[in-house]
Amino acid sequence: MASASADKDQCNNMTFNLIVMGATSVGKTSLISQFVHGKTKSPSADSTKDFYSCKITDGDLNVCVDILDTHGDLEFPQMMKLAIQTGDAFVLVYAVDDKTSFERVNCIRDMVLKWKSKEKKNTIIIVVCNKMDLNVPDRSPPKEVVEAVVEMDWGHSYMEITTRDKEAVDKVFKEVIQRHIWSCGGGAASGQRKMTSPVEMIHKLRRRLTLKKLKPAS
Numbered sequence: 344m345a346s347a348s349a350d351k352d353q354c355n356n357m358t359f360n361l362i363v364m365g366a367t368s369v370g371k372t373s374l375i376s377q378f379v380h381g382k383t384k385s386p387s388a389d390s391t392k393d394f395y396s397c398k399i400t401d402g403d404l405n406v407c408v409d410i411l412d413t414h415g416d417l418e419f420p421q422m423m424k425l426a427i428q429t430g431d432a433f434v435l436v437y438a439v440d441d442k443t444s445f446e447r448v449n450c451i452r453d454m455v456l457k458w459k460s461k462e463k464k465n466t467i468i469i470v471v472c473n474k475m476d477l478n479v480p481d482r483s484p485p486k487e488v489v490e491a492v493v494e495m496d497w498g499h500s501y502m503e504i505t506t507r508d509k510e511a512v513d514k515v516f517k518e519v520i521q522r523h524i525w526s527c528g529g530g531a532a533s534g535q536r537k538m539t540s541p542v543e544m545i546h547k548l549r550r551r552l553t554l555k556k557l558k559p560a561s
């Protein structure tokens with residue numbers, strides 16, 4: 344389904360930016376790694392890489408996806424804002440054994456809606472509950488509550504996975520792609536392409552802000 348090194352010329356149908364967000368250690372990097380490389384790499388082995396380009400084929404469609412792997416708490420609000428504003432779709436991840444990580448998803452969603460207010464209708468958000476292999480008894484919040492909040496109150500897709508299951512991981516990305524295709528409503532057929540790649544901007548901003556942070560106050 345996915346090929347990691349996308350040749351953008353082959354993406355005759357569309358290109359879009361997908362941002363994966365959530366608290367630290369919920370499995371964001373593992374999710375992307377499983378999708379792109381077919382295995383959950385040791386995150387430390389790949390800690391410097393946070394941007395992936397891949398091509399997804401769905402039927403006749405070749406969709407190029409630029410995936411941004413964010414760090415648990417984006418260090419600077421400006422970076423968080425930039426990441427959100429450049430994203431077309433968002434996968435918000437929480438872990439079934441970490442109650443506060445669902446609260447984090449709630450906060451991130453609020454920020455996404457705030458900073459993408461002009462295109463609210465087209466903003467795709469998928470909420471993913473990860474680490475289902477842990478079989479956590481007495482989940483908090485309970486599954487029924489999460490499903491009701493995410494699907495009925497918020498109107499987003501909700502999926503439960505373990506990043507160790509490639510098939511389940513692929514389904515998450517397939518859902519994103521399908522929602523994107525629907526939201527484009529004919530963009531694919533007309534060969535619509537998005538040319539901007541914001542990831543370099545985010546890297547630059549991150550470097551600039553890190554330098555600023557390191558600079559002693561005068």
Ligand SMILES: Nc1nc2c(ncn2[C@@H]2O[C@H](COP(=O)(O)OP(=O)(O)O)[C@@H](O)[C@H]2O)c(=O)[nH]1
Pocket residue numbers: 365366367368369370371372373374386415473474475476477504505506507
């Ligand atoms: N049990 C379990 N552990 C997972 C799963 N996905 C990721 N992890 C582990 O959770 C830890 C954090 O994963 P990582 O992908 O670095 O999380 P990130 O900080 O959100 O990028 C690592 O030790 C992973 O091996 C999962 O589905 N099940």
Ligand SMILES: [Mg+2]
Pocket residue numbers: 371372373386412413414
């Ligand atoms: Mg990570």
